[in-house]
Amino acid sequence: xxxxxxxxxxxxxxxxxxxxxxxxVYFICCNTEKLRKIIFKEIExxxxxxxxxxxxxxxxxxxxxxxAINQFVSEEVxxxxxxxxxxxxxxxxxxLFVSDGQQLKKSKLAEELxxxxxxxFHDYPFITFVWVTPYFYNELFYKxxxxxxxxxxxxxxxxxxxxxxxxxxxxxxxLQTKGVNKERLDRIEKLENLLDRLNEENPRPRESYx
Amino acid sequence: xxxxxxxxxxxxxxxxxxLNPNTxxxxxxxxxxxxxxxxxxxxxxxxxxTQLGVKNGQLFNKNNAFAKILLTGHRGSGKSVExxxxxxxxxxxxxxxxxxxxxxxxxxxAVEPEDIYQLLVIELMQTLADNNIPFSEKNxxxxxxxxxxxxxxxxxxxxSYNTSIGxxxxxxxxxxxxxxRTFLKSVITAQSEDTxxxxxxxxxxxxxxIQNLNVELASLQFELKExxxxxxxxxxxxTEKLDYELAKKVFIKDAPIFNQINxxxxxxxxxxxxxxxxxxxxxxxxxxxxxVKLNDGxxxxxxxxxxxxxDENTFFEPGMLDCIxxxxxxxxxxxxxxxxxxxxxxxxxxxxxxTLKDTLYDMGLFLYQRLDxxxxxxxxxxxxxxxxxxxxxxxxxxxxVLLVQNGSAVINPLVQxxxxxxxxxxxx
Numbered sequence: 103x104x105x106x107x108x109x110x111x112x113x114x115x116x117x118x119x120x121x122x123x124x125x126x127v128y129f130i131c132c133n134t135e136k137l138r139k140i141i142f143k144e145i146e147x148x149x150x151x152x153x154x155x156x157x158x159x160x161x162x163x164x165x166x167x168x169x170a171i172n173q174f175v176s177e178e179v180x181x182x183x184x185x186x187x188x189x190x191x192x193x194x195x196x197x198l199f200v201s202d203g204q205q206l207k208k209s210k211l212a213e214e215l216x217x218x219x220x221x222x223f224h225d226y227p228f229i230t231f232v233w234v235t236p237y238f239y240n241e242l243f244y245k246x247x248x249x250x251x252x253x254x255x256x257x258x259x260x261x262x263x264x265x266x267x268x269x270x271x272x273x274x275x276x277l278q279t280k281g282v283n284k285e286r287l288d289r290i291e292k293l294e295n296l297l298d299r300l301n302e303e304n305p306r307p308r309e310s311y312x
Numbered sequence: 313x314x315x316x317x318x319x320x321x322x323x324x325x326x327x328x329x330x331l332n333p334n335t336x337x338x339x340x341x342x343x344x345x346x347x348x349x350x351x352x353x354x355x356x357x358x359x360x361x362t363q364l365g366v367k368n369g370q371l372f373n374k375n376n377a378f379a380k381i382l383l384t385g386h387r388g389s390g391k392s393v394e395x396x397x398x399x400x401x402x403x404x405x406x407x408x409x410x411x412x413x414x415x416x417x418x419x420x421x422a423v424e425p426e427d428i429y430q431l432l433v434i435e436l437m438q439t440l441a442d443n444n445i446p447f448s449e450k451n452x453x454x455x456x457x458x459x460x461x462x463x464x465x466x467x468x469x470x471x472s473y474n475t476s477i478g479x480x481x482x483x484x485x486x487x488x489x490x491x492x493r494t495f496l497k498s499v500i501t502a503q504s505e506d507t508x509x510x511x512x513x514x515x516x517x518x519x520x521x522i523q524n525l526n527v528e529l530a531s532l533q534f535e536l537k538e539x540x541x542x543x544x545x546x547x548x549x550x551t552e553k554l555d556y557e558l559a560k561k562v563f564i565k566d567a568p569i570f571n572q573i574n575x576x577x578x579x580x581x582x583x584x585x586x587x588x589x590x591x592x593x594x595x596x597x598x599x600x601x602x603x604v605k606l607n608d609g610x611x612x613x614x615x616x617x618x619x620x621x622x623d624e625n626t627f628f629e630p631g632m633l634d635c636i637x638x639x640x641x642x643x644x645x646x647x648x649x650x651x652x653x654x655x656x657x658x659x660x661x662x663x664x665x666x667t668l669k670d671t672l673y674d675m676g677l678f679l680y681q682r683l684d685x686x687x688x689x690x691x692x693x694x695x696x697x698x699x700x701x702x703x704x705x706x707x708x709x710x711x712x713v714l715l716v717q718n719g720s721a722v723i724n725p726l727v728q729x730x731x732x733x734x735x736x737x738x739x740x
Contacts, residue, residue: 110670114656121325123315124335210555217423217553223334243682247710248553251387252334254649258678 103261104140111257112141116148118255119229125184127222127230129256131239137261138233142190145231152188152229155179160193163200165211167191168218171226179228187228195238212238216246223252236260319344320623324660327622331652333645337621339393340400346617348390351610356383356599357398363597364402364545364576371405371542378543380570381578382563385601386712388645391580392549394601398578399547406545406576407536409439413550423554425562427496429521429569430459432546434492439544441485445535447528449485455524456492458517518569526574546577567596603717604642611637617644618651627655628663635739639672639725641715646726650675665738672737676726679713687713691723691731 104112115128132138146154157174164170170191171180179187200209215222222230234242239258242250250256273289319342321327329335339345349357360381365373385391399408411431413423433455440447529544536543551559563581570577579596604614615637618624624633636654640647650671657674658667683691686704691713698705698714698721705721708714714721729736 113659114653117656117659118328121328123325123329126332126334213555219553240682243711244707247387247712251645251649251712254332254334254652256678 103137104144108137108141108259111259112144112148115145115255115257119145119149119188120151122185122229125223125227125229126255127232127253129239129242129250129253130231130233131236131256131258131260132233133236133260137259138192141259142233145188149188151185153186154188154190156190156192158193159191160196162197164194164197165209166214166218167194167230167232168221168225170194171230175228180226182227184227185229188231189228190231190233192233194232195235198238198241208241212241212245215242216249219246219249219252222249314338317342320619320621322623322626324655327627327655328652330621331618331648331655333388333648340396344620345393345397346613346620348604348613351604351606351613352602356601357394359597359599360398360578364406365542366402366405369401374542378574379576380567380596381576382581382596382598383578383601384581384598386603386643386715387552387710388643388712389601389603390644391601395547395549395578395580399545402545404540405542407439407443407445407539407541407543409435409544409546411435411546411548411550413548413553423558425558425566426459428548428562429518430492430496432573433521433525434489434496436544436546437485437489437492440532441489443539445532445539447532447535449488451524451528451531453488455521455528458521458524522569522572526572529574544575546575548577548579551579551581563596600716603715604644605717606638606642614640614642614647617647622651627658629665632663632665632668635668635672638739641722641725642717643712643715646675646712646724669737672726676728676730676737679711679724679727680730682711683708683713688731691727 115130119128130138130141132141142154142156155175157170159170159174162170162174171189175189179189194211197211198209199206201207236258277286277289279285314337315329317326317330317337319330321330330337337344360383361367363379363381365371383391383395399410402408409432413428413431433452437447437452439445533543551562554562559581563579604610606614611634615633618633618636632654633651636650637647640650653675654663654668654671657670658664661667663671687708690698690702690704691708700706700709700721705714709716709721713724713727715724716722723731
């Protein structure tokens with residue numbers, strides 16, 4: 103939920119967004135998916151000058167944000183008038199770890215983002231939002247120092263109340279009815295939402311690209 | 313997107329724009345450059361000029377050895393700006409060959425030291441072409457062919473590229489350079505086997521490449537003298553973006569290779585590297601760009617970095633910007649970032665004590681929250697004696713939690729209240 107600290111940061115973020123003269127990159131760190139969605143909606147409703155687009159990178163193995171932009175952002179957006187769009191990249195944190203055989207190891211994503219800093223800030227006509235988890239945010243601080251020293255628009259939204267995921271499981275007992283019905287579909291949808299959130303907070307391993 | 317402003321700006325949006333480090337204006341063209349020589353000291357600058365045989369803007373030693381200079385300094389300490397200034401001041405004596413690795417090598421994961429040698433040759437050709445200095449295209453092709461053998465059939469791409477180069481050659485040297493540049497980017501981007509082949513070829517032919525390059529550099533001396541230059545000055549910026557291990561390879565392990573090239577070089581290198589460089593190698597003349605050591609006498613000069621950009625009275629209550637300057641610890645990047653955030657926090661009002669306190673607290677907290685238990689213990693126990701060889705200390709230097717001043721590390725003033733457990737965030 104939005105508290106007074108979030109509110110203060112949000113206000114500052116909106117002042118920044120509404121007074122931009124050129125495109126730039128925003129880093130937003132949220133520790134829960136629920137909070138991320140709330141902040142996203144606030145940004146969307148508080149900055150009507152932009153058309154907001156969300157690009158979910160969770161299903162993809164990302165080793166370069168520039169490559170992801172080339173691949174997943176439409177030509178229309180890439181060649182749009184400056185400051186027409188705000189493109190929100192979510193789920194990039196799930197590419198921080200890759201699986202290498204039986205081993206789980208960190209990818210070079212943070213270092214790569216550091217290296218492509220100049221291009222991320224200067225090559226695109228849209229505002230770039232990179233939504234990250236606290237773990238990835240820390241990783242960027244140490245592994246992508248040059249990027250983060252340019253990213254003066256970085257905002258951290260932390261929900262201090264730990265979420266009790268289990269309390270949100272939409273059932274305690276198995277369904278007695280069989281087949282596809284509204285109740286079953288409803289349960290599946292809620293479980294999928296919970297799974298999305300867990301994936302965002304605990305990035306799952308990817309296949310190694312090396 | 314380059315915008316023009318009337319400085320110092322008084323408009324809120326413009327102020328945010330010109331304080332933002334990622335929209336850094338052309339500070340020489342816009343007259344925003346602040347000469348900090350009296351604040352930093354000129355020792356490092358004098359050493360660099362002496363190495364290049366220059367004194368008071370004049371060449372005093374025409375037969376100086378080919379200096380290889382490493383300029384290190386904290387992130388945001390002004391290395392790139394000072395490099396630009398040196399190029400400007402030396403441009404009538406040395407023909408600069410400027411290489412920004414970050415801009416020209418597009419993908420870190422595939423960058424190899426060999427790519428940097430290719431860039432040297434490509435940018436040298438580009439500089440010659442841009443300055444209408446005649447050179448033997450044939451001889452340069454001989455060098456580039458040492459990494460891209462035109463007869464090579466090793467890969468389809470490489471062969472098709474060379475066929476393409478051959479057909480474009482008649483279109484002039486700029487077309488050839490463009491193709492070389494494009495090819496370098498494409499092999500890096502594609503992470504194809506061509507990259508390995510080029511790497512292997514350069515490794516195998518490195519002596520020949522250096523020897524041929526030196527022959528060309530020597531043969532160009534006459535043309536350079538005709539134009540009044542004493543030689544070339546290769547200026548390599550953006551190396552701090554290189555992966556640390558790669559930077560160590562380029563600047564330490566492969567240092568002898570650069571040392572064989574008969575030309576002067578200045579490299580801007582990561583601050584972390586200096587401890588490794590101190591540890592063993594003597595191939596480079598190493599100069600540190602000092603942090604600005606602040607005191608009451610020079611605070612005005614330092615804060616003028618901001619007041620040249622934005623009108624102080626329009627945005628700050630009296631004394632607030634002085635406090636920001638003090639809390640920046642002498643880091644130009646932090647000075648701009650704190651000013652930017654103070655304006656955002658004030659949201660169209662003057663920055664006052666409350667908004668400044670929020671700004672300094674937020675920035676200090678941001679840095680403090682990134683520290684783990686071990687970092688914090690080191691900060692609490694080694695207030696004046698940090699071990700530069702310690703990995704945790706290196707991390708804190710890299711992330712500006714520790715700042716090097718006069719050869720020793722001090723805790724960033726923004727972090728200090730969190731370490732001490734006081735709430736003295738302002739400058740009282």
